[in-house]
Amino acid sequence: NAGVTQTPKFQVLKTGQSMTLQCAQDMNHEYMSWYRQDPGMGLRLIHYSVGAGITDQGEVPNGYNVSRSTTEDFPLRLLSAAPSQTSVYFCASSYSSSAGAGETQYFGPGTRLLVL
């Protein structure tokens, strides 16, 4: 298994540009999520999905869109990039979508995004 993969590893955007961060997992995991990591703030949840066709907002969803058309893929879209979206983005997945199962979330290697 490749686990959780993310592309690209690094991206530079200009303000107002759009882009999609890709995330895929090959573990047949039900739950997938996106976090952003900023210095001194830990990781914050952007959006999550509890299954194909089902998505919901996390703590910091503004400026981001997601969709989940397949179990494997969970892309994150920035429609109009802003400097405040400069961050490191992590995708994660777990077998069960229920917190009560105590499932471990597995993280991808991250995408480092710089918005000028």
Added chain:
Amino acid sequence: AQSVTQLGSHVSVSEGALVLLRCNYSSSVPPYLFWYVQYPNQGLQLLLKYTSAATLVKGINDFEAEFKKSETSFHLTKPSAHMSDAAEYFCAVTIQTGANNLFFGTGTRLTVIP
């Protein structure tokens, strides 16, 4: 609402010394608690987790943590630090109802001095 607080954004220890990283949680319902480690320029890797079984949880690389409900704490310890332990450590919480969303602390960067 649930949250975690990590005391100390930077901790330095000598090689061979005890490692103690502090985490306190706030949750209105019984929590599940996790410690993750992040090595430079990498993703997060699970060290250990508490899911309401044994209160003393053992993880990888000789790390362990004890869930103390009375103190609302889940501190991470290791008896003897190695140079390879230098990394950033994150405590995280989820609650037993709802989706498997994690709420992270702000992290503690561990430096190991030779």
